[in-house]
Structure formats: structure tokens, C-alpha cells
Amino acid sequence: MFGFIHESIRQLVIRKYGEDTWIQVLERSGFENGKENIVNHYYSDTDTYVLVDSVSIVLKVTRDQVWEMYGGFLITYSMEIGWDELVRSMSPNLKGFLDNLDSLHYFIDHVVYKANLRGPSFRCEENPDGTLLLHYFTGRPGLYHIVKGVVKEVAKLVFDLEITLVVQGRTQRSVHMNNGERVEEHVIFLIKNVGESRRDSEASTTSLLTSAANDFGDLVDDNLRMSPQDFSKALPYHFVLDESCKLVQCGDELYNHIPKELLQPGTPILRIFEINRPQIPLDFENICNFINAVFVLQVKTSPLKKKHMDAMSKEERLQEVEAMEAESASNELTQGCHLKLKGQMMMLSTKKHIIYLCSPYVTSINELMQFGMRLTAMPLHDATRDLILLNQQRLTDVEVKYVVTSVIKTHTLYSLQLEANNEQLETMTRELESERKKTDTILKDMLPRKIAQLLLNGEHIEPCEYEATVMFCDLPAFQKIIPVCQPKNIVKLLNEVFFKLDRIVVLRGVYKVETVSDSYMTVSGIPDYTSEHSETMCHVALGMMWEARSVVDPVNKTPFLLRIGLHSGTIIAGVVGTKMPRYCLFGETVTLASQMESLGLPGKIQCSKWTYQKAMETGRFEFSPRGRTAVKGRGDVETYFLTRSLKKSIWEITNHERDVNINSIEGYEELETSIEYAQAVKNDNKSKVDPSNSVTCAIS
Structure with a gap:
């Protein structure tokens, strides 16, 4: 909404409740003092609603009461800052004032502030008993309490009337516009005069709310008629449409801007014009609802297109008209400049026809020349x-x-x-x-922090040879989960597992290389060499095994068992790529570590003899020999299963608090028990449960 509204709300609160109250409103709404009331700034509706809600909470009144109070103050404040004469000169009675509110909004929008205010529309009807029915249309539902405050204050200050406004009906509907769908609210107010006027009303003869209309029926000669040709010359830009919004007749000057094939009686108006204002669908019902609004219509044919079509034969023009219809209106309106017409819609006495009285919407000689027009194209009476x-x-x-x-x-x-x-x-x-x-x-x-910093400094990274320990791990049960789980649940599950593994990697200070599907690769000893790389990686493997057991396999309802493989040796490491650089590892050590994982067992940490020897040099661990395992390309390799660390407990490795009433001192008994239990349940369920028969998968 426009900043003037924020300034009006500020003035209302400060005058009635003081500066301190307004400071409280700003603190609650989150606005910075001095930036909430920039008059010519366009604030979002959300900002305005937050401001009003804050006023409501601070003053301990409802939002509707705030809007009605604001509506009454808005008239007083507007008349104070220079709008007094304009407001008083709009009409001699309340009905005329309400009928001209749309024009006032248009004037404020296009002449004063030149902003897209998207103002409401009003239509007033007089009942036989002298009361008024005020129809209020808006694209911002819920603000009709402002109307109550405005109309009551206008009646009191300008027309010296005490009135009541009662909501007779309130409906909402979806309206399809060129720029999308919007919700339009229609509220009907019944307006009554609750007392006698406190001063003589010069304009009132039948009602204090309206004036009597003049009747010239007896003064007009029935033979006085105006031919369509004379009418089209007198009003060269007008057109008349019927209930189906089809053209009945039009002014002579329109033929200079629109192909005559489109100006034939019976042509739908939508084929000829695009509506700019008000923002409503161009149909008979909506035109009647917004009959008091200023209508701005834009010709769909550009001057260049019109000149081109005039040079065509009749058959070619017909073909061009059909092609124009097939094109999107938005595409057509982006080419060249298009004449705009501004005027008012008037219902004729038949109640089945509407006439559009208008003039070209041009404000300078340059605009006039753009359309190939001269001043003589406008009647002398046209302002x-x-x-x-x-x-x-x-x-x-x-x-x-x-x-x-x-x-x-x-x-x-x-x-x-x-x-x-x-x-x-x-x-x-x-x-x-x-x-x-x-x-x-x-x-x-x-990337490793050291490597990343070198890249940020613009230095070249040379590939290097390192002695390190590489670890691969995966979830053997993962492939059985995929067919029976929803994709989002699979991603959620994998994210939960990897989140726990990442925590151990950061905690123990090793480098995570990559993850592919359910496979997780990490390395210790690069780029900063440490003689304890094998010991560190063994601790990481034990910590990951513990963390994985806290996630439940959704198929077998058992803790997850990782399959981990370790190998130590020489590797080549370097940065590959420029757009998305990766720190990649190469060499037989990586291959053998991967094979240690793929040839391992669920719930076991399988190590090569090189990792076993290196780990025992700097650390103290308990290994159980597995024997010799056939490895592709290496023959039989001696392997070991890592079972526990004799230097660190599970609680130290994972940085978890131990429950002294439940957990053992080292934690390895719980780790081994959980693994054995999961394997037993898995073997027991293998003959009873076929996961492929499951159609859903719930992951908590």
C-alpha cells in the first residue's frame, strides 16, 4: 500500500495516544523509526497489515476497530493537509460524493502521486424510502471497515449528517485477470440518516442523502432526433456495446486507428480493446459494477500494423485479422505504441446497452504525433x-x-x-x-582446509604422494530398502545416517572425500601427514559403527549395520577440475580399501594387514584375525576384524555422555550385543518376511 496510508496511521496513533505508543507499535512491527512512513514509497500489503496488527495489539482493540478508526481519521487528516476544498466541492449530497469516489481515486493515482494504488470501486443506489445502498468492490478483502469510518466522517464534516452504515451482504469471488487470478470482495452497505440536518440543505428536495433529478421529458420535442452519422461525428471516439459486450456502433475517428474489419457491428469488444483500468474482466456485469470508475482501454492494433493492413487487399486483411486473433494479446501489445482511450461508461435507458464516452489518452504533442494524429482530430468541445x-x-x-x-x-x-x-x-x-x-x-x-586456503590465495596445487589410511563403508541393507520405500523417505533415511557419520568425521579430524549412493569414503593423513593416521581411522570406524546402530532399518526394524573396510598405504592426491574442484585420491591403496569394504561383512570393520600393523605401532586395539581373503589383482591377502580400542572408549570416540546406570564403562559390549542381535533378527526374519511384498515404508 502507499506510504501515505502509513503516515496517516502514524498521525492517528500519535495524536490520540502519544509518541510513546507509536514507538511501541514500531518495535512490535519491526519497522525502523523514520522508515515506516515514507509518503511516496510503495509498501507491500503485508507490511501494512503487520503495522495495523501491531496497533491493534498495543491499543488492545480489534483490527476491525483500528481500520474503522483509521477511516474516520483519514478524512479529517486529508482535509487538514489541503484537500478540504476538493472534498467539499465534489457533490452537494452524499450520494453524489460516493458516486465520484472512483474518479477521486483515479485523480490521486494518476495526477497527484502517479502510483499504481489499485484502489477500490463504489456504486450507489437510492432506495424508494430515501436510504442508500452502497456497493463496495475491492481486491483487498477485509478492509470494508475503513469505508464505514470514511463515509460516517464525510457525512458529518461535509454534509452535516448523522448516518448509520449496516452491512447488508458480503461476498467474495475469484476473478480471472490477464496477470492471473485474484479474489474480489463485494460488500453492500445500507446507509440511513438517523436525525434531522443541523443546517438547511440547499441541494436537498426529497432526501437529505440525495438530490432530486431534473425531468426534461415535457420540454423535449419527440421529433428531435440525432442520426448515427451526426452522433459519430460529434463523439468521434465513442462506441456502444450490448449485453454480450459486442460492438453496436462507434465513432468515425476509431477507423483511423483500428482496421474496419474489426469495427463491424457484432464484433466482440475483447477483439478490439485491452482494458488497463479498472483491473476487471471486460464483460457487461463487471462494467455495470464499476460504472463510476474511470475506464482506460488500449487498442490492440498498433499504428504500424494498421498502416500495413490498409495497404492490403480485402482478402489479405481478413486473413490478417484472423491471424491477429490467433496470436496472444500479450505478444501483440508488446509491439510499437498503442492508442489508449480514457473516459466513462454510461448505461443507456434501454438498460441493455452501454456507451463509452472517451477521448484519446494523450498529454503532449509528441504522443499525439506518435499516433499520426493532429489537434483537429479532437472536437472543439473536448478538453x-x-x-x-x-x-x-x-x-x-x-x-x-x-x-x-x-x-x-x-x-x-x-x-x-x-x-x-x-x-x-x-x-x-x-x-x-x-x-x-x-x-x-x-x-x-x-576441500581440505589447507588446500582450500591455497586455492583462495591463487596458488597452484601440485599433486602429491602421501602415506595415509583410506576407509570405505556402506549400508548392505540399503539396496533392499529402495524398492519398498517412498523416494522422499529414502533420501531422509540416508541423510540421517550420513549426518551422524559426518559428525564423527569432523570430531576425529579426518577428511571426507565423497559419498556415492550409500557408499561413504574418507581418508586420514592428508594433506597434513600424521604418523597416527591408521589409529585415527580405526577410531573413526568404531565411532561410525556405533552411530549407525542408532538408525533403524525400516524393513527389518533392526539397527543398521555398516560394512567397513580399511587399508593403509601410498596414495596420490590432487585437485581435479575448475568449475567444481574436487580433491581426488588415486592409487592401489584406494582400490584395496574399496575391496576390503566390498569383501567385508555387515557389522564388521575389515582391515588389511598393513592397516593392522600401522595401527598397532601408534595405538592399542583388539583385532580378531579373519584369515586370508581372495582379493582381485592381489591374490590372497591376510585380513583382520577390528573389535575395540584399548585406549579410548566408545563414549570418548563419539563424544556421547555415558549413562552410568545402564551403559558399560567402555561401551564395546553394547556395540557387539547390538550387532549380534541385529544379525540374529535378520536371520530369523529372512524366512518369514519378504520385503519385496511391502508396498509402503514408514521411517520415523
Whole structure:
């Protein structure tokens, strides 16, 4: 909503409740003091609703009461700041004032503030008993209490009336527009005068709310008629439409802007015009509902297209008209400039026809020339002539004044611009620094921190040979879960497992290389060499085995068992790629570590003899020999199962608190018991449960 509304709310609260109350409102709404009431700024509806809700909470009244109070204050405040004469001169009675509210909104929107306010629309009906029915249409549901406050205050200040407004009906419907669908609310108010006027009403003869209409029926000669040709010359831009919104007749000048094939009686108006204002579907019912609004219609055919079609034969023009219909209206309206018409819709006495009385929507000589028009194209009685001439004079005066004052203003503008540029540059620098930190963080997550820092410094990373320990692990049961689980549950499950494994990797200070499907690869000893790389990786493997058991297999309802393989040896490591750089490992050590994992058993940590020997050099562990295992390309290799660490407990490795009433001191008994239990249940269920028969999978 427009900033003037925020300023009006601010004035209301400060005048009635004090500056401190307004400070409380700002604190609750989250606005910075001084930036909530910029008059020419366009705030989102959400910002305005938050501000009003904050006023409601601070004042301890309902939101509807705030809106009605605001509506009453809005009239008082507007008349104080210079709108008094305009408001009082709009109409001699309340009905006329309400009928002209749409025009007032249009004037404020296009002349005063030049903003897209999307104002409401009003239509007033007089009942036989002198009461009024006010129809209120808006694209912002729930704000009808503002109308109650506005109308009551106008009646009191301008027309010296005490009135009541009662909501007779309130409906909402979805309206399809060119730019999408919106909800439109229609509220009907019954307006009654609750007392005698406190002063004589010069304009009232039948009702205090309305004036009697003049009846010229006896004065008009029945033989006085105007031919369609004379009417089309007198009103050269008008057109008449029927209940089906089809063309009945039109003014002569329209033929200079629209192909005559489109101006045949019976042509749907939607084929000829696009509605710019009000933002409603162009049909008979909506036109009647918004009959008091200023209508701006745009011709769909550009001047260039019209000139091109005039040079065609009749058959070619018909084909071109059909092609234009097949094209999207949005595509057509993006080419060249299109004539706009501004005017009012009037219901004829038949109640089945509407006439559009309008003029070309041009404000300068340049716009006039764009459409190939001259001033003579407008009747002498049309005020648009004077508007164009006055505006041209204004533009000339402005240009002269600009030349005279430009030298004086240059230095000031330069200083202000320089200050603004400096402030903008500082803001951009802060934002750039923030984004740089995010990028650095991402890069340091993708690569070892030492390598990432070298890349950020612009240094070249040479591939190096390291002595390290590589670990692979996976979830053997994962492939059986995929066919029976929802995709989102699979991703959720894998994310839960990897989140726990990542925590151990960060905790023990090793480097996570990559994950592929359910396979997880990490390495210890690079890029910073440590003689304890094998010992560290053994602790990581024990910690991961413990963490995995806290996640339940959704098929077998047992703790997950990891299959882990370790191997120590020489590897080649280096950065590969520039767009998405990766720190990649190469060599037989990586291959053998992968085979240790693939040839291992669920719930077991299988190590090569090289890892076993290296781990025992710096650490103390308990291994159980598995024997010799056939490894592709290496023959029979001696392997071991890692069972426990004699230096660190499970609680130290995983950084978990031990429950002294339940858990053992080291924690390895619970780890082994859980693994044996899971294997036993798995073997027992293998003959009873066929996971492939499951159609759903619930993961908690």
C-alpha cells in the first residue's frame, strides 16, 4: 500500500495516544523509526497489515476497530493537509460524493502521486424510502471497515449528517485477470440518516442523502432526433456495446486507428480493446459494477500494423485479422505504441446497452504525433485539446527553468549523488564480503582446509604422494530398502545416517572425500601427514559403527549395520577440475580399501594387514584375525576384524555422555550385543518376511 496510508496511521496513533505508543507499535512491527512512513514509497500489503496488527495489539482493540478508526481519521487528516476544498466541492449530497469516489481515486493515482494504488470501486443506489445502498468492490478483502469510518466522517464534516452504515451482504469471488487470478470482495452497505440536518440543505428536495433529478421529458420535442452519422461525428471516439459486450456502433475517428474489419457491428469488444483500468474482466456485469470508475482501454492494433493492413487487399486483411486473433494479446501489445482511450461508461435507458464516452489518452504533442494524429482530430468541445496545449506549455517552461537552474543544481546533485554512491558502494562491499565468506565456507567444506586456503590465495596445487589410511563403508541393507520405500523417505533415511557419520568425521579430524549412493569414503593423513593416521581411522570406524546402530532399518526394524573396510598405504592426491574442484585420491591403496569394504561383512570393520600393523605401532586395539581373503589383482591377502580400542572408549570416540546406570564403562559390549542381535533378527526374519511384498515404508 502507499506510504501515505502509513503516515496517516502514524498521525492517528500519535495524536490520540502519544509518541510513546507509536514507538511501541514500531518495535512490535519491526519497522525502523523514520522508515515506516515514507509518503511516496510503495509498501507491500503485508507490511501494512503487520503495522495495523501491531496497533491493534498495543491499543488492545480489534483490527476491525483500528481500520474503522483509521477511516474516520483519514478524512479529517486529508482535509487538514489541503484537500478540504476538493472534498467539499465534489457533490452537494452524499450520494453524489460516493458516486465520484472512483474518479477521486483515479485523480490521486494518476495526477497527484502517479502510483499504481489499485484502489477500490463504489456504486450507489437510492432506495424508494430515501436510504442508500452502497456497493463496495475491492481486491483487498477485509478492509470494508475503513469505508464505514470514511463515509460516517464525510457525512458529518461535509454534509452535516448523522448516518448509520449496516452491512447488508458480503461476498467474495475469484476473478480471472490477464496477470492471473485474484479474489474480489463485494460488500453492500445500507446507509440511513438517523436525525434531522443541523443546517438547511440547499441541494436537498426529497432526501437529505440525495438530490432530486431534473425531468426534461415535457420540454423535449419527440421529433428531435440525432442520426448515427451526426452522433459519430460529434463523439468521434465513442462506441456502444450490448449485453454480450459486442460492438453496436462507434465513432468515425476509431477507423483511423483500428482496421474496419474489426469495427463491424457484432464484433466482440475483447477483439478490439485491452482494458488497463479498472483491473476487471471486460464483460457487461463487471462494467455495470464499476460504472463510476474511470475506464482506460488500449487498442490492440498498433499504428504500424494498421498502416500495413490498409495497404492490403480485402482478402489479405481478413486473413490478417484472423491471424491477429490467433496470436496472444500479450505478444501483440508488446509491439510499437498503442492508442489508449480514457473516459466513462454510461448505461443507456434501454438498460441493455452501454456507451463509452472517451477521448484519446494523450498529454503532449509528441504522443499525439506518435499516433499520426493532429489537434483537429479532437472536437472543439473536448478538453483534451486544452490539456495537450497546457501540458506542452508546462514542458516548455520546465525546460527553460531547467536550463537556468541546472548550473546551480549541478554541484548539489553531484554531492548528493556522490554521497549516495558512497553509501551504495559500502553496502555492496558488505554484501560482497558476506557472499565471499559464504563461498569460502563452501569451498572449505568441499576441500581440505589447507588446500582450500591455497586455492583462495591463487596458488597452484601440485599433486602429491602421501602415506595415509583410506576407509570405505556402506549400508548392505540399503539396496533392499529402495524398492519398498517412498523416494522422499529414502533420501531422509540416508541423510540421517550420513549426518551422524559426518559428525564423527569432523570430531576425529579426518577428511571426507565423497559419498556415492550409500557408499561413504574418507581418508586420514592428508594433506597434513600424521604418523597416527591408521589409529585415527580405526577410531573413526568404531565411532561410525556405533552411530549407525542408532538408525533403524525400516524393513527389518533392526539397527543398521555398516560394512567397513580399511587399508593403509601410498596414495596420490590432487585437485581435479575448475568449475567444481574436487580433491581426488588415486592409487592401489584406494582400490584395496574399496575391496576390503566390498569383501567385508555387515557389522564388521575389515582391515588389511598393513592397516593392522600401522595401527598397532601408534595405538592399542583388539583385532580378531579373519584369515586370508581372495582379493582381485592381489591374490590372497591376510585380513583382520577390528573389535575395540584399548585406549579410548566408545563414549570418548563419539563424544556421547555415558549413562552410568545402564551403559558399560567402555561401551564395546553394547556395540557387539547390538550387532549380534541385529544379525540374529535378520536371520530369523529372512524366512518369514519378504520385503519385496511391502508396498509402503514408514521411517520415523
